[in-house]
Amino acid sequence: MTSREVQSDSDDGMDEFMDKFTTQRYKNAFTEKNWEEEFNKVPMFMKTAPEEIDPQKYPELACLQSIIHDEDRPPEEQAKSLKDEGNAFFKEKKYDKAVVSYTAALKKKCGDQELNAVLLTNRAASHFYLGNMRSALNDAAAAKKIKPDHLKALIRGAQCCIELRNFSEAIHWCDEGLKVYPTDGKLRELRASADKHKRAAERDARKSKAKEKKLCGEKEALLSAIKDRGIKLFQSTKPRRQGSDSDEEDQCSSAAVAQLSLDGLSSQEITGAQVSLDKQGSLHWPVLFLYPEHQQSDFISAFSENNYFRDHLTVMFGEELPPWDTDKKYQPQNLKLYFEDEEEETLYQVDPDTSLLKALQHKRFFVKAGTPSFIVLVHGSSFSKQFLSGKTIHRL
Template sequence: MASSTEQHDSDDGMDEFMDKFKTQRYKNAFSENSWEEEFNKVPMFMKTAPEEIDPQTYPELACLQAIIHDEDRPAEEQARSLKDEGNAFFKEKNYQKAILSYTTGLKKKCGDQDLNTVLLTNRAAAHFHLGNMRSALNDAAAAKKIKPDHLKALIRGVQCCIELHNFAEAVQWCDEGLKEHPNDKKLLELRAAADKHKRAAERDARKAKAKEKKLHSEKEALLAAIKDRGIKLLQPLKPRQQGSDSEDEGSSAAISQLSLDSLSSQEATGAHVFLDEQGSLHWPVLFLYPEHQQSDFISAFCENSSFIDHLAVMFGEELPPWDTDRKYNPQNLQVYFEDAKKETLYQVDPEMSLLKVLQHKRFFIKAGTPSFIVLSNGSSFRKQFLTEKKIQGL
């Protein structure tokens, strides 16, 4: 047993050491101002992995990475380390890096099929979170091919199919999975959801098909009504026809084939010809006033109505603001349609019905919208305008 004197000497030495320790700083200690940053460089305590691993900045982490990617180790061991690395990235929601790790692990081509299945399933999950549904589905299918009963692969495959609106395929995935896991709650829930979506999609498809069939019938009836009346529609020229010297707007080639293309006026006007329940056609009609560079648009001019019916409304009690000379009274107006090919104007009797004019042998409807020129009788502009054209009456 040590004497009291020896114990006293030992205590004196410790006191001296502790006094010295208090006055000197530890050379390898964290600094007071940056200890959190330095602490985060220790792999065990890192909150997030750095984008680039510099051996000088992160020596411990670089060492761990070197161990993970050591090509001298067995392929299975390398693949397992890469799976763990991918899982770490996945937990940090760094899905792109997780995919790279899982992909590198798969490239090791180890013989452990269970491990390969996990790598594929995990990569499918990473793709899923990035919105790469097709890639995720491909990985889930590859995992299922290796292990048909792998629950996570089955669930992920169903989820991808639903996101891709492949509801019938999603139901098929569920049915395959339920054979192996008949009581799995998640698969049962997904099966119910996929079936509901499938039935809704089939119902919508039936409605769309019925609507399309109805529209087609209505359009066929419309074209038949136009054809029966002898009304001529100008077809849009095909690219090879444009610029041809042999073009003739009134030729049989231009008007022989009635189609919906020749009724396309909605782009410019938002209206189109339609057949009402009584079997009458209503046309979108354009009135042009070249003297004032103005126009009027009638969205539904019934074929049985006369021009004066509309002119009396448009130029009735209130004349348009651009008519400063107050010349555009219904009784002063003259209506024409133009045969551009023959450079001829045909004067229209305002008492005529629209149908009567549309049936004229030189009237061709362009873009589904009949158009007419309106001039004021007695104006100097009218006289000058008409001298440049040939005039014919109906």
């Protein structure tokens, strides 16, 4: 057969194929309905990578994956392929998957230190966006150790320090970078931000220290005023927390003040009020009046130590009696006042014309939970007789 005859047969075959191509519909062609779905199966055109790669559904992508993870290739090639995979995940904001890829690349332990620095910096960026600031900082530091002038590592390290509120360290990172890149705008911006936050944090720390010092001074003055009056505080048997006192100068110097705040003056936990010392040197106590007959109570948030009980009873049971006193028995002149010595199971009767200070100074009165409490009964009532029956009663 001559060459002319071969050419003729070939042309005849092509003509036949073209005739079929123009007359028959291509079965695997994209349609208007499925073209986007089909395009998304082609690695070059994928908008997002699938969570799981099914070789039958994504044959081209599966082929690329097998190339990337081919263990027979040199470590440098494998690391570069994994880096590209991590970069693709990073662009899709799949930072957790990016971390996995960059970590796998670093495990190849290739000898390309430039590549290793890039991998660490990229993994630092992924950790940063995942909120893993400490891991991000560690990776940035490792990248900087390999390549001290790596700009992205320097920037990322400064950013991590700012997020971790370690502003002095952030400034140090920026200064290191500015020695190499003195005109870099990002480093300058980060340094200015870190310096601003550092000065604000120092200012807040000074304010907090001054406030704490003032508070400690007020506590010491309050404790001194209570001690000078001979008032006794009921001390809880609850064990003290270890480390509650500090030897630092900015803490309260008196261990007794710390004990006082933990035990004897803990009324805020119960009533929301606490004993206070006014500018004139008078104590004002939160005081509780208990009416056991009706299971009721009254609370006075600031009872001056110099005020008399009758003054408050007159206000509470003056023109308008409480709604629970249906028998109208709680007239100021009918009321008897007591405090209880729980340890000795004894009641002490208090004269309504006595000041609060005098009652608190009694040798058997202990202020419990920072709130002095008194029992109020109607003199001569059947409940009063029953309540007082069998109890030892002393007059103040």
